[in-house]
Amino acid sequence: MNNNLLKGKKGIIFGALDEKSIAWITALRCHEEGAMIVLSNASVAIRMGEIEKLAEKISAPVIPCDVSKAEEVENLIIKSMEYFGGGFDFVLHSIGMSMNVRKGRHYTELDYDYNSKTLDISSISLHRVLASCMKHDAINEWGSVVALSYIAAQRIFPDYNEMADAKSLLESVARSFGYHYGVKKKVRVNTISQSPTKTTAGTGVKGFDGFISFAEKMSPLGNASAADCANYIVMMFSDLTKMVTMQNLFHDGGFSYTGVSQSVIEQMEK
Ligand SMILES: NC(=O)c1ccc[n+]([C@@H]2O[C@H](COP(=O)([O-])OP(=O)(O)OC[C@H]3O[C@@H](n4cnc5c(N)ncnc54)[C@H](O)[C@@H]3O)[C@@H](O)[C@H]2O)c1
DSSP states (O other), X not given: OOOOTTTTOEEEEEOOOSTTSHHHHHHHHHHHTTOEEEEEXXXXXXXXXXXXXXXXXHTOOBOOOOTTOHHHHHHHHHHHHHHHTSOEEEEEEOOOOOHHHHTTOOGGGOOHHHHHHHHIIIIIHHHHHHHHHHHTTOEEEEEEEEEEEOGGGTSOOGGGTTHHHHHHHHHHHHHHHHHHHXXXXXXEEEEEEEOOOOSHXXXXXXXXXXXXXHHHHHOTTOOOOHHHXXXXXXXXXXXXXXXXXXXXXXXXXXXXXXXXOHHHHHHHHO
């Protein structure tokens, strides 16, 4: 499917680790729609993952960047502008990492050093990227920035652990920076709150299989796939959504507004 929705547009996509990554599938869709792309991930993920395969497919450079390091973010923005020959039009922040989840620590017994690292990588990094873009006047007028979130930012999902707080903070940064970037340069900033999706980050959540089938049963349209998410992101990067900013947009087949579904009631009656 190619509607040339992103013809002439340029952007940075963070977070493609392997072909299951939402960022990977989105990069392919953006390329299909005519965009020119710079791929980025942390050096360790570039070594361990398969991003070079994707880079070859879409003829994109891969510029390493650990988003918790200001100098690496600066370097990425400057190098991307050199590659594009000026400013660019979109950024996808598809990054999440929880140190406490990795180390198997319960939410009530968080290690606070790990916790700061989690919030820094998963949430404050959006601020760091936007601040660097603003400093270098890197994003063109009417540009679009999307970060990926999850409904645990609003409602409790016990095993989502500290990532719930990270997503609340991420959504808040999108709103706050969205205000300032909107006033300064008409750049829009939004989060997309995606259904549970089988990726490396997704399956890191304890009890993920139960979690994903519960969401499937609770959503009138079923769970949104990574491919559906990629389509939504393409629309958010296109000029068709120019007046949408500072929003958290649910992309979850209706899960967020469903109290209970017939399918879950029937399951409970068994
Ligand atoms: N999979 C789901 O169920 C789901 C649901 C809603 C939202 N999300 C969000 O979608 C986004 C993408 O995750 P995914 O599911 O595609 O999994 P993924 O594991 O493929 O992607 C996560 C990416 O974050 C990158 N990353 C981690 N630390 C980094 C750092 N310091 N610097 C730069 N990059 C770093 C990883 O290398 C990886 O590429 C995340 O924000 C995640 O929380 C996922």
